[in-house]
Amino acid sequence: MTDDTEVPIPSAALPAPLTIAQIKEAELVALSRAPEDVLMDRAARAVARVVREELVAAGQLVPNAHVVILAGSGRNGGDALLAGALLAQDGADVTAVEVSTSAHARGKELFDAAGGVLLNAIAESGLRAADAEVKTADLVIDGIAGLGGTAGLRAPADHLVSVIPSSAVIVSVDLPSGLDADSGEVTGTHVTANVTVAFTAPSWCLVTAPASGAAGRIVVADVGVDVV
Ligand SMILES: NC(=O)C1=CN([C@@H]2O[C@H](COP(=O)(O)OP(=O)(O)OC[C@H]3O[C@@H](n4cnc5c(N)ncnc54)[C@H](O)[C@@H]3O)[C@@H](O)[C@H]2O)[C@H](O)CC1
Numbered sequence: 001m002t003d004d005t006e007v008p009i010p011s012a013a014l015p016a017p018l019t020i021a022q023i024k025e026a027e028l029v030a031l032s033r034a035p036e037d038v039l040m041d042r043a044a045r046a047v048a049r050v051v052r053e054e055l056v057a058a059g060q061l062v063p064n065a066h067v068v069i070l071a072g073s074g075r076n077g078g079d080a081l082l083a084g085a086l087l088a089q090d091g092a093d094v095t096a097v098e099v100s101t102s103a104h105a106r107g108k109e110l111f112d113a114a115g116g117v118l119l120n121a122i123a124e125s126g127l128r129a130a131d132a133e134v135k136t137a138d139l140v141i142d143g144i145a146g147l148g149g150t151a152g153l154r155a156p157a158d159h160l161v162s163v164i165p166s167s168a169v170i171v172s173v174d175l176p177s178g179l180d181a182d183s184g185e186v187t188g189t190h191v192t193a194n195v196t197v198a199f200t201a202p203s204w205c206l207v208t209a210p211a212s213g214a215a216g217r218i219v220v221a222d223v224g225v226d227v228v
């Protein structure tokens with residue numbers, strides 16, 4: 001796999017689902033060959049590509065679009081921030097909201113360097129500003145949590161997800177945050193996406209009801225992790 005040959009796999013031809021443990025095992029092998037930054041950059045490019053497609057399908061020009069990123073503390077938030085950096089480079093108006101004390105350091109650095117606006121929703125003033133941004137979003141990138149997430153959304157992510165306008169397109173990174181990746185159970189609040197961009201293989205929640213109802217269209221991107 002080279003970066004030039006990354007091709008997202010559409011829903012119609014999804015690879016077989018894998019558990020978190022299986023994906024992490026395959027990822028460890030890939031990490032012995034390529035640094036984490038390389039895998040995350042590929043993930044970010046796949047997310048940015050899908051976001052551009054969704055904006056165009058909604059009749060919007062990428063440079064006029066208001067994109068809001070909800071970023072948790074892990075690599076899922078890092079993928080979303082790195083995708084945000086690419087979209088900011090395209091001229092989109094991108095705001096990222098940290099929903100934990102601090103999001104992925106390299107993701108934040110590159111997002112900031114690309115001209116993105118960064119808010120932190122942990123403090124009350126930041127939450128108020130984030131609320132206003134989310135309410136006016138054309139598209140929201142859900143990078144709250146992925147394979148390291150637990151079921152149900154925590155504050156302040158739960159509030160911010162609840163104020164996403166129905167007109168906004170929601171693109172989830174890897175899986176809709178708040179779902180239990182390894183089952184089809186829905187046990188708490190979660191994101192309901194229009195599109196989910198998964199990496200390597202879909203997790204079970206994307207293909208098992210009732211959780212799968214929250215995934216929307218599924219795109220599986222090859223980030224250079226071979227299934228073992
Ligand atoms: N599969 C691959 O080959 C690759 C996957 N990538 C991405 O990495 C994430 C997994 O990253 P990790 O850092 O292990 O965990 P998370 O980002 O999912 O989050 C952990 C973090 O999130 C917070 N959190 C957890 N649950 C909740 C919740 N219910 N509500 C709010 N916040 C929550 C908590 O603080 C945790 O510490 C994977 O999904 C992919 O996106 C890489 O890009 C590389 C290749």
Ligand SMILES: [K+]
Pocket residue numbers: 076142143144145146172173174175176177
């Ligand atoms: K997510």
